[in-house]
Amino acid sequence: MNKITSLLALMLSLSVLPVAIAETYSPGQKVNKNFTQFAKPFFTTHCVACHDETEPEGNLSLHNLGPVDEVNAGTWQAVWAQVTLKEMPPKDEDQPKVVERLQFSDWIVGELSRVMRDKGGFHAHLDPNKGNFVDHDLLFGKLPDNIKLTPTSSPARIWRVTPQEHITRLNELINSEPEFNPSKPGLRTHGDSVPTNHGGELKLYFGTDRIIRWQGGTVAYATAVKSVPVVLSSARDHGLENYPDFYTVNSAESTQILGIAADIIRYMADGPLSIAKPYQITDDPRSIADKMKGDIRGLPTSLVYSTKVMRPLTPVYDLMHEEGVTDERLRAAVDYLFEALTFRPPSKKESNEYLTVVKQSIEKLGKKNGAVLGLSSIFLDRDALFRPELVENGKPDQQGRVMLQDWELGLAVNHTLRYIKPDKELRKAIVEGRMRSKADVKREIERMLADDSIRKPRILRFFREYFDYDSGGYICKDSKALADTGVSNRGTSHYRAMFDATASTDRLIELILQEDRDVFKQLLTTDKVVATRSDNVYFGKRRSKEEVAASVAAAKKAAAEAAKKKAAELEAWKKANPGKKPPKSKKQKKRRQPNVNHKVSQVKLEGPKIYARVSRRSFGNGSMKPERILAKVPEGQRLGILSHPSWLVSHSDAMDNHAILRGRWIRERLLGGGIPDVPITVDAMLPDEPQNTLRDRMRVTKKTYCWTCHQKMDPLGLPFEMYNHAGLYRELELNKPVNTTGEIIDSGDPTLDGKVANAVEMIRKIAESKRAEQVFVRHAFRFWMGRNETLNDAPVLQDAYHVYKDSGGSMKAMLVSLLTSDAFLYRTRKNPALFEEN
Numbered sequence: 096m097n098k099i100t101s102l103l104a105l106m107l108s109l110s111v112l113p114v115a116i117a118e119t120y121s122p123g124q125k126v127n128k129n130f131t132q133f134a135k136p137f138f139t140t141h142c143v144a145c146h147d148e149t150e151p152e153g154n155l156s157l158h159n160l161g162p163v164d165e166v167n168a169g170t171w172q173a174v175w176a177q178v179t180l181k182e183m184p185p186k187d188e189d190q191p192k193v194v195e196r197l198q199f200s201d202w203i204v205g206e207l208s209r210v211m212r213d214k215g216g217f218h219a220h221l222d223p224n225k226g227n228f229v230d231h232d233l234l235f236g237k238l239p240d241n242i243k244l245t246p247t248s249s250p251a252r253i254w255r256v257t258p259q260e261h262i263t264r265l266n267e268l269i270n271s272e273p274e275f276n277p278s279k280p281g282l283r284t285h286g287d288s289v290p291t292n293h294g295g296e297l298k299l300y301f302g303t304d305r306i307i308r309w310q311g312g313t314v315a316y317a318t319a320v321k322s323v324p325v326v327l328s329s330a331r332d333h334g335l336e337n338y339p340d341f342y343t344v345n346s347a348e349s350t351q352i353l354g355i356a357a358d359i360i361r362y363m364a365d366g367p368l369s370i371a372k373p374y375q376i377t378d379d380p381r382s383i384a385d386k387m388k389g390d391i392r393g394l395p396t397s398l399v400y401s402t403k404v405m406r407p408l409t410p411v412y413d414l415m416h417e418e419g420v421t422d423e424r425l426r427a428a429v430d431y432l433f434e435a436l437t438f439r440p441p442s443k444k445e446s447n448e449y450l451t452v453v454k455q456s457i458e459k460l461g462k463k464n465g466a467v468l469g470l471s472s473i474f475l476d477r478d479a480l481f482r483p484e485l486v487e488n489g490k491p492d493q494q495g496r497v498m499l500q501d502w503e504l505g506l507a508v509n510h511t512l513r514y515i516k517p518d519k520e521l522r523k524a525i526v527e528g529r530m531r532s533k534a535d536v537k538r539e540i541e542r543m544l545a546d547d548s549i550r551k552p553r554i555l556r557f558f559r560e561y562f563d564y565d566s567g568g569y570i571c572k573d574s575k576a577l578a579d580t581g582v583s584n585r586g587t588s589h590y591r592a593m594f595d596a597t598a599s600t601d602r603l604i605e606l607i608l609q610e611d612r613d614v615f616k617q618l619l620t621t622d623k624v625v626a627t628r629s630d631n632v633y634f635g636k637r638r639s640k641e642e643v644a645a646s647v648a649a650a651k652k653a654a655a656e657a658a659k660k661k662a663a664e665l666e667a668w669k670k671a672n673p674g675k676k677p678p679k680s681k682k683q684k685k686r687r688q689p690n691v692n693h694k695v696s697q698v699k700l701e702g703p704k705i706y707a708r709v710s711r712r713s714f715g716n717g718s719m720k721p722e723r724i725l726a727k728v729p730e731g732q733r734l735g736i737l738s739h740p741s742w743l744v745s746h747s748d749a750m751d752n753h754a755i756l757r758g759r760w761i762r763e764r765l766l767g768g769g770i771p772d773v774p775i776t777v778d779a780m781l782p783d784e785p786q787n788t789l790r791d792r793m794r795v796t797k798k799t800y801c802w803t804c805h806q807k808m809d810p811l812g813l814p815f816e817m818y819n820h821a822g823l824y825r826e827l828e829l830n831k832p833v834n835t836t837g838e839i840i841d842s843g844d845p846t847l848d849g850k851v852a853n854a855v856e857m858i859r860k861i862a863e864s865k866r867a868e869q870v871f872v873r874h875a876f877r878f879w880m881g882r883n884e885t886l887n888d889a890p891v892l893q894d895a896y897h898v899y900k901d902s903g904g905s906m907k908a909m910l911v912s913l914l915t916s917d918a919f920l921y922r923t924r925k926n927p928a929l930f931e932e933n
Contacts, residue, residue, distance in 0.1 A: 118194060120198055120242055120243070121244065121245050121887075122197060122885055122886035123201070123885055123886075123887055124201075125205060128198075128202060130163070133198075134202065137195070138157055138160070140189075140191075141184045141188070141190075141191055142184065145183075145188075162206075163206035163207060163210050165214055168211060168217075173771070175200060175207070175219075176771040177771060178196060178199055180769045180771065181230070192239075193233070193239050193242065194239065194242060197886075204217070218340065221338070221882070222883075223334055223338060224763070225769065226873065226877050226883040226884060227763055227767050227768060227769040227873075228769050229883070229886060230886075231843055231866070231870070233886055234873070234886065234888075234892055234893075235869050238889070244887050245494060245887055246494050246496065246887075247890070247891060247916075247917050247918045248494070248917060248918065248922055248923045249484075249882055249918055249919070249921070249923070250923055251485050251486055251922040251923060251925075252339040252484055252485075252881075253339065253477070253482065253484065253485065254339045254481060254484070254881060255327070255343060255481050256481065257327070257336070257337050257556075258297065258325040259289070259325075259514065260514045261325070262289050262297060262325050263287075263288050263514040263552075264436065264514065264515065266299050267515055267516075268359055268435060269299075269363060270301075270304065270405075270406065271407055272285035272286070272287070273285060275547065275548035277547065277548075279706050279721075281708060283708045284548075284708075285550070286513060286515050287552055287708060288555075288556075290598075290708065293314065293317065294317075294587070294590075295568045295569060295590065298322045298323065298325070299324075299325075300317075300320045300322045301320060301321040301362050302321070302362070303320065304405045305366075305403065305406075306398055307399055307400070308398070308399040309398050309399070311391075311392030311397055315392035315397065316397075319395055321369070321370035323355045323359075326348050327342075327480075328342065329342075333760075334563065335878055336560055337881065338881050338882060339882075344480050344481075349475055353471050353474065356470070356475075359474075360466070360470050361467060363411045363412060364411060364412055364414075364415035364463075365415070366404065366406055371395050371398060371400060372395075375395075375398060375400055376400050376401075376402055377400075377401075377402065383399065387399075409428075409431055410424065410430075411431065411470065413427070414466060415463065415466065420462055422454075425453055426450055428466070429449045429450050429453060429473070430446055433445065433449065436473055436474060436478075437476060437478035438478075438506055438516040438517060439502045449469075449473055452469045453465070453466060453470060456469035457469065483503060484922055485922075485924075486922045494923075495925070496917070496923055497922055497923070497924065499920060500531040501528070501531065504525075504530045504531065504536065504920075505517060505524065505525035507919070508521065508540060508914070510553070511553060511914055512540075512543055512544075512551040513549070513553065515550075518549060520539075520542065521543070524538075536920065537915050540915070541907075544910065544911070554608065555601055555604065557878045557879075558604050558618075559601075561764065561871075561874050561875075562618075562764075563746065564739070564741040565741070567596060567597065567741050567744035567745045568590045568591075568593035568594040570744055570745065570748065571749055572584070572589060572749055572821075573749045573750050576749065576820070577589060577821065580637065580821035580823055581635075581694035581695040581819075583632075583692075588629075592633065593740070595627050595629070596633070596739070596740050598707055599625040599723060599741070600741045601707070602705065602723070603621070603623060603624065603736070604618065606623070606625075607621065611904075614905070615862075615904060616863075618735060619734075619736065619737065619858055619861065620735045620862045621735050622728055623726070624725075625723050625725055626725075626726050627722065630700055631698055631699065631700055632692060633821065634698045634740070634823075635698045635823060636695065636696045636698070636824045636825065637695060637696075637819055637823045637824065637827075638695060638696055643693050643694055646693040650691055665677060695823065698728075701724065702725045702727070703725055704722075704724055705721055705723050732817075732855075733855070734854075734859060735858055737854070737858055738818070738855065739822070740821065740823075743815065743818050743822035746760060746815075747820040751820050752789055752818070752820045753812075754789060754790075754809060754812035754813045754815065755796070755808055755809060755812055756812070757811070758812025760812075761808075761811040761812065765861050765870060766842045766861070767866065767869070768807060768841075768843070770807065770808065787829075788829055788833075788834070789816065790834055793813075807840060807841060810837045811837060811839065811857070812837075813834070813835070813837045814835050814836065814837035815854045816828065816835050817833060817853050817854055817855075835852065835853035835854065836850065836851070836852060837850070837853075837854075837857060838851065839851065842866065844864055846864075847860060847861065847864055872895050875913060876895065876913060879913055879914065879919070880913075880919060891916040894912055894916070895909050895913050898912040
């Protein structure tokens with residue numbers, strides 16, 4: 096018996112126990128194994144040879160690593176990342192079986208979740224940036240026979256609304272946005288998200304549609320208008336943002352929301368009187384000219400409002416303007432505000448509770464102040480700030496899953512596309528009990544997708560977060576470095592151009608979505624661009640020193656010839672009119688000489704005029720003009736969104752391009768790879784050597800310890816050196832031919848791997864890749880499900896991908912597939928499997 100026991104122990108330590116190989120495993124189930132019998136033998140077989148006690152790889156010794164605890168949790172997290180990404184063991188070493196690797200990875204996550212539960216929790220596996228840690232080939236390929244998937248679902252949860260969604264919801268209370276105009280599909284429309292202002296700040300402005308005159312520039316105007324900033328926090332730097340696990344509402348935000356609520360309620364009642372003086376409400380600005388003298392820029396008195404009431408008139412207005420207080424009017428105001436803020440009608444209990452709060456406030460503070468305070472409390476209702484998916488009343492199936500239904504399902508469907516409350520058809524379906532099945536969801540999703548008048552800002556938000564092209568205006572540039580790129584560094588002109596570039600890219604994406612054919616490929620390879628006049632510079636070519644000198648010389652020569660011609664004409668007049676004085680030219684307004692940009696060979700972008708929802712509000716009564724054009728980019732220099740300045744600048748820094756960030760983007764968003772976090776011991780800084788190119792300075796990343804990760808990023812980012820950090824095309828860098836070569840390494844698709852000459856060649860190659868399309872589907876899944884995919888989601892992802900391909904690359908078809916999947920429809924109240932609650 097002792098010999099048999101010893102033999103079993105030996106076989107276990109070598110990971111060759113037959114039952115272990117044949118063991119069936121369902122991803123996500125709790126791994127009931129301990130360190131001594133499970134983790135330590137795995138280390139012994141696969142890890143300790145390289146990470147031993149004497150000369151460990153990467154200075155990481157696993158020789159004495161014990162069970163997971165709060166002291167060694169950082170080391171265990173690094174082990175988890177390396178094993179999950181199949182970086183460890185190295186590819187030239189014996190590899191663990193698929194089930195062994197999955198179990199080991201899941202065991203570490205379970206242990207870290209348990210150990211760190213009271214220390215802030217372990218959340219790395221929930222981070223959208225770690226979504227690619229799930230093996231791509233297992234998701235889209237054939238699984239080993241001993242892996243058994245379980246029917247998928249998402250956890251029961253509450254989603255905090257996004258900052259954009261929240262401020263758009265508030266905007267509905269005080270501003271009347273125009274309805275959809277089919278002849279001008281690019282115009283701002285009811286249901287679109289609130290745009291940022293000139294400085295890129297997301298703010299809600301009061302009554303801009305009533306302002307008919309202002310004094311001072313747009314900055315003065317913006318500071319004069321009553322406004323409130325976005326309150327809810329957002330941790331997004333790059334990538335997907337709105338995961339339920341990431342956000343809550345803190346006390347400081349609650350306090351600010353109460354203050355905003357009071358402003359909004361007073362405005363709903365009184366309009367501009369709350370921020371302006373009575374004489375400013377007039378249809379004749381000339382009548383108050385005397386009162387607007389002096390330097391009043393930036394003050395409310397610099398604005399003139401028309402007398403026409405444009406804001407929505409609601410039961411809140413009726414309550415405040417009719418004499419006395421009745422329960423009927425109070426309840427009407429309560430119920431209206433509740434549904435406007437939560438998107439569903441209140442229950443009788445909720446209505447009674449808020450009615451009591453408002454009545455008590457009025458008794459203490461009087462009608463107006465009491466009503467404002469009491470009604471403000473609705474702005475802090477849970478469902479005004481969160482969207483519940485708690486499935487508290489449904490009956491679980493055999494796997495413990497409960498299907499969303501009625502208001503929870505209806506609002507989940509509404510949230511997939513919109514920032515405002517459900518339209519009449521969807522609301523009617525919910526109330527009538529026709530939101531309880533997959534067929535119901537399919538009916539409503541297809542209806543809304545087919546209706547252009549129903550705005551769908553959530554779809555555009557997905558592409559902003561997936562491509563990360565909306566950060567250019569927030570990248571603070573060094574003034575000298577910016578001037579060296581060839582674009583203007585005067586004031587805020589560059590940042591304004593970048594905010595406009597974001598809006599232009601938004602519109603281009605909408606045009607591609609409108610065609611709805613090969614959407615992903617079109618986004619990567621389109622030769623179209625929606626452009627403003629400043630884009631003639633940004634899509635131009637940075638000239639060499641010799642070309643700049645030639646341009647300056649040509650300009651001087653032209654100026655000299657013009658002066659010579661003018662002098663000759665004057666001399667000829669004198670000869671023809673002896674003794675007379677030359678006539679004085681008519682006094683003309685002195686025109687500013689055009690500022691010729693000699694550093695850039697501007698491209699002449701031409702095409703039909705086009706409307707685009709700009710990144711700022713249209714002020715006053717006039718309609719917005721089609722201030723952009725739909726043009727073609729210079730052939731051979733640009734290809735798709737990744738070559739547009741909006742994307743290039745968003746992936747740059749103050750002084751230069753950011754080849755590492757760009758390479759990481761390609762690796763993660765297009766190739767589906769994962770990169771472990773940078774160890775805190777690594778000094779992730781490039782040398783400050785202005786005389787050397789970025790490629791030269793990145794030599795430090797080729798050190799043995801760094802290159803393991805950087806070889807998967809740097810060769811993907813360096814081909815974009817064909818553009819400078821303002822997004823201009825260039826052929827020279829520091830007066831030498833720019834090196835734009837790169838390489839696709841270990842992509843997971845052997846047909847993709849290999850050297851590329853430049854970014855255009857690399858983009859074209861990846862755009863044809865089946866793998867890249869599948870990775871695109873994975874990111875869409877994360878965005879609309881609000882969580883990372885697991886192996887149990889493989890059928891959902893495969894179905895969505897096949898639907899996308901079979902429909903000719905239709906985004907709409909892919910969305911219908913995802914939004915009618917079990918991952919979207921079902922919730923699990925408690926997850927008894929793998930991970931403990933954090």
